[in-house]
Amino acid sequence: MNADPTPPGLTQATARKALGQHFLFDPDILRRTALAAGPIEGRTVIEVGPGPGGLTRALLDNGAAKLIAVEADERFAEALKTWPEHAEGRLHVILKDARKVKWESMLTELGADMPAMIIANLPYNVGTPLLINWLKSGPWRGDMALMFQKEVAERVCAAPGTDHYGRLAVLTHAVTKPHMAFTLPPGAFRPPPKVDSAVAVLHPLPEGEAYPHLAKLEEVAGAAFGQRRKMLRAALKPLAKRHGIKAAEWLKEIGIDPTARAETLTQEEFQRMASSLIKS
Template identity: 45%
Template sequence: MSGIDALPPLRDVITTHGLSAKKSLGQNFLLDLNLTAKIARQAGDLSGSDVLEVGPGPGGLTRGLLAEGARKVLAVEKDARCLPALAEIAAAYPGRLEVINADALSLDPLAHLTPPIRIVANLPYNVGTELLVRWLTPPEWPPVWSSLTLMFQREVAERIVARPGSKAYGRLAILAQWRCEARIVMQLPPEAFTPPPKVSSSVVHLTALETPKFEADQKVLERVVAAAFNQRRKMLRAALKGLAPDIEDRLLAAGLKPTARAEEIPLEGFCALARELKRS
């Protein structure tokens, strides 16, 4: 019996079902159920929410979410080897766990979830950033989810919360911080995982804002930020010259120095430039 429920410890589950982690699937299993329960608690009160979990593996975080009172967990798992272990969890928590054997990149989970929705996941390293970008750029805002509590490689987590002037500051920071409050809430060393990855991990909690912090057209803002950071060593007047023939005038109108570089510009400045380009 484990510390959080009547199910076996995860090491026993992995041995019983032959669940060696696959590098091709970006798998690193977190076996300490006290840690998985702690991650679940970082998502806040789950009792009135459905939770989407991507890549549950043998179900450590799944059990943490259910033990912490999630109304329902929808676990999307690509690796069919994990399904028997997840079925045992579903049997222990009747009616509260639905498991779908699918690739999260090609699945629309909304038909299986009822708002309010939180997303909590130890994301596979190879798809984590792509899923985050999708969740941050839905067709309409506010999104269907109220918060994201996600584990990433520490380097990716630091890019999400980075501030202007730092090397980590870039497109991901702008995208995340424009319409969310983002903060790192946990750090995990490699030895917490089986097998241990070569990097440390961090849990990031993002809370969706009702409206963006600054007015801007999403597509224009994305285009501006992409152009600026694709050539981050260049001055803005050079990096952004393809966006408008009079880009220097546009930069000045937005209150920005044409000689500044992308990493010096705060979120508000990028939004001001996006508004200026949209207007023109």
Template identity: 50%
Template sequence: MTELPTLRESLEQHGLMAKKAFGQHFLLDLNITRKIVRLGGPFDGDTVIEVGPGPGGLTRALLESEAAHVIAVEKDSRFLELLGELNEVFGDRFEVIEGDALKVDEAQLLADRKLSPQAHIVSNLPYNVGTPLLIKWLTGPWRPKSLTLMFQLEVALRVVAPVGDDDYGRLSVISQILCDASKIMDLPARAFTPPPRVDSAVVRLIPKADRPAPAVIKNLEKVTAAAFGQRRKMLRSSLKSLGGEVLLDKAAIDATLRAEQVGPDGFLRLATALS
């Protein structure tokens, strides 16, 4: 790593700045990125997919780890040359791909490179696509081995919120049914360049072995969207279009409850009953 210029020097050499349109806020402190990698690991001998590497602060920390391969997916073509310089030090262990992570087929990406279908996701997620990407990785056909993701703090709190909490909602239910989720690190806005208007946090998610069937997961998305879309209403009203009291009776859920009063297991019963 000593063969490389510092992250700030790299940005200056390439004349690069964060783009607001892409929700970019860079982590240039390698002590922080190394801590994120340490808390998210171990990655011994595994492949790690990183989304939105920007100047490569988190990328460098991943390449210092025991990960066998690091694949970075970057939408902003301005950073491809800068990131490509990492190949001079790390060779075939590192690859950068220009693309939109929302459209990437991770299973095909790994198969094309003859890598194990089990890979980790690690990312300082762009603020404007963090939630859609999480939903894609949670509910899609490809299952990551683990996810270590940085979100703006309010999103991170929604992922890990318990039932009854003010932050408890659709994202909490889906995340906690499909994964064991925990907040592992807080980061103030001043840690980033440029600093965002909000603080951030890192969440680690480990997919559960007993994954519901794909049809149940699709129903889970429908049920949570309807219930939390009208969270002030009783479930017999908010779920009326999906069966209302008949559905609630099948799932053994009190029809007078509101969405924030029903735990993840209750929503899983509703999604199963809808099937």
């Protein structure tokens, strides 16, 4: 027997494992998530995977001027369309796989103010690809507060020299200033996942500080961390070969120790590598 029924006003439907659904209903946690990246009053907010609508309600109640809810599950999308805020034009519901959304075009079509905040309890199976897509996006994307599995949130926010530092942290720090806001145990969700979760907050860096060549940076970081136990001269050998250069010589020329390993490199050093390949 379910001793903790879905709160009134939210969709009564079970989570689908195939969609990575785990729902939050605690009002205090939902409010903390809604406001983790800063005030939302008067702002355009994108929510991915609203599910029953717990976070959706918190976002509306805390003043989001235009809330765009992207939901791949027809059960929840149709239910959200019955909310009064949808009839009023304050809540827009998009039935679609978030990985296929053309975000800037969608915002323009809806007449939304930009940059838009992104606040979401992300489905576990699409969180990382969505984040990478958003990091590569243009000025339409503003502050983000994203619920991930805790291990993913740690990889998003990791500093050089730590166990979780890798490609994702390099990309995240190139264009945002991230931090972990708070963590949640499995019991906070229905159904409870097998791992802890955490909200990562990412504030965009000023235009002059954000690294502009994220695709090349991703290529370099992916190669370096793809064989993270190896020295850079070995891990980056295939990448260097594609650019017609020798890895060890290239690294020495740009002032990076060829015998270093990826997890010891700073953000500046990764960007130096990426920029040098653009120029080569």
